[in-house]
Amino acid sequence: MKTENQKAWFFVLPVLLLVAFNALIPMMTVVNYSVQETFGDNVFFWQGLDWFEQILRSDRFHAALGRQFLFTFLILVIEVPLGIAIALSMPRKGIWVPVCLVLMALPMLIPWNVVGAMWNIFTLPDIGLLGYFLNHVMGIDYDMTQDPLAAWITIVTMDVWHWTSLVVLLSYAGLVSIPDAYYQAAKIDGASNWAVFRFIQLPKMKTVLTIAILLRFMDSFNIYTEPFVMTGGGPGNSTTLLSIDLVKIALGQFDLGPAAAMSLIYFAITLLVSWLFYTLMTKDDLN
Amino acid sequence: MFSWMAWTWPTALLFIGIFSAIGVLVMLEIRYPGGAMRKGVLGLTTTRGDRLFISLLGTSYIFLAWLGLFGLPLWGPLALSICWGVFCFWKV
Numbered sequence: 119m120k121t122e123n124q125k126a127w128f129f130v131l132p133v134l135l136l137v138a139f140n141a142l143i144p145m146m147t148v149v150n151y152s153v154q155e156t157f158g159d160n161v162f163f164w165q166g167l168d169w170f171e172q173i174l175r176s177d178r179f180h181a182a183l184g185r186q187f188l189f190t191f192l193i194l195v196i197e198v199p200l201g202i203a204i205a206l207s208m209p210r211k212g213i214w215v216p217v218c219l220v221l222m223a224l225p226m227l228i229p230w231n232v233v234g235a236m237w238n239i240f241t242l243p244d245i246g247l248l249g250y251f252l253n254h255v256m257g258i259d260y261d262m263t264q265d266p267l268a269a270w271i272t273i274v275t276m277d278v279w280h281w282t283s284l285v286v287l288l289s290y291a292g293l294v295s296i297p298d299a300y301y302q303a304a305k306i307d308g309a310s311n312w313a314v315f316r317f318i319q320l321p322k323m324k325t326v327l328t329i330a331i332l333l334r335f336m337d338s339f340n341i342y343t344e345p346f347v348m349t350g351g352g353p354g355n356s357t358t359l360l361s362i363d364l365v366k367i368a369l370g371q372f373d374l375g376p377a378a379a380m381s382l383i384y385f386a387i388t389l390l391v392s393w394l395f396y397t398l399m400t401k402d403d404l405n
Numbered sequence: 406m407f408s409w410m411a412w413t414w415p416t417a418l419l420f421i422g423i424f425s426a427i428g429v430l431v432m433l434e435i436r437y438p439g440g441a442m443r444k445g446v447l448g449l450t451t452t453r454g455d456r457l458f459i460s461l462l463g464t465s466y467i468f469l470a471w472l473g474l475f476g477l478p479l480w481g482p483l484a485l486s487i488c489w490g491v492f493c494f495w496k497v
Contacts, residue, residue: 143410146416146420147410149416149420150411150416154411156411160409166477167472171472171473171477174472174473175473386462386469390462393462397449401448401450
């Protein structure tokens, strides 16, 4: 039997250590918190699985979870097709390529809290450019600080503005890797634009699209800063997504036990959806 | 040193269990390399590690679902989870 050189594993060690300190150890602490109650001063009381039971049966959690799924669903349904469409219409050669790429990358370079603050100022009904324009020029009644629907439209638009570029850039990377011969063959066969997209471009983009959708799912499912800065979870609770609710419980009310239980349930959902998605998308490649 | 992590015996045992399972898999991998890859009944190609992951993830959902629907005691989900784990390593 051939003996393989296993020394490469040592190169993984630094990453393992890093992950241990920034993910594994905090995660273990969260598990410990989730079965205890504390009133501060590092004194803990055994609570068992009460917090899990309480969270799983709480209407507040169900509502936040529902809002979270709705938000993630909406942004995926908008960002993925839009990203692909933009990537398809971008030039593949010439001087406009770098211009387009830089323009696309710009929103992603802006920190989350700045995006939130920017869109907040942009959409405020009395002083914001968009808010003022809609209310006073177009005559549309738009107030994201009072109206839940307007708040939702605003946070979804903001996320689309901030993150569609990611889908665009990844799809574009997939598109430019297709050799010209494929297109020439399609032309000879007289394939329609749709056929070229369906049978050449889409299969070639599959891997990068899987990554794009996974990243967008995980990021949007864990989104906190932007809606927090923009609406603070309001009006009422209408934009209180899971992470905002979690921070309210953990830091606002200082209920570390229930917050820990909730974050573990939250983690289990993210893990399952990501795993399912990844497994289903890569199933054919492995077989 | 670890007092800030608020350890309890049950949670410590949980992690000892998970890490020993990973340790056993490492031993098996050294003894029989290749991960025992196969195509199971769910149509997925899995290695031993995948099977452990699926068992653990499934177990956490079985317990959470039971807690949410019926509450304590947890003998029911424990039995279900053991069956699920056996099924995962046997068929998946």
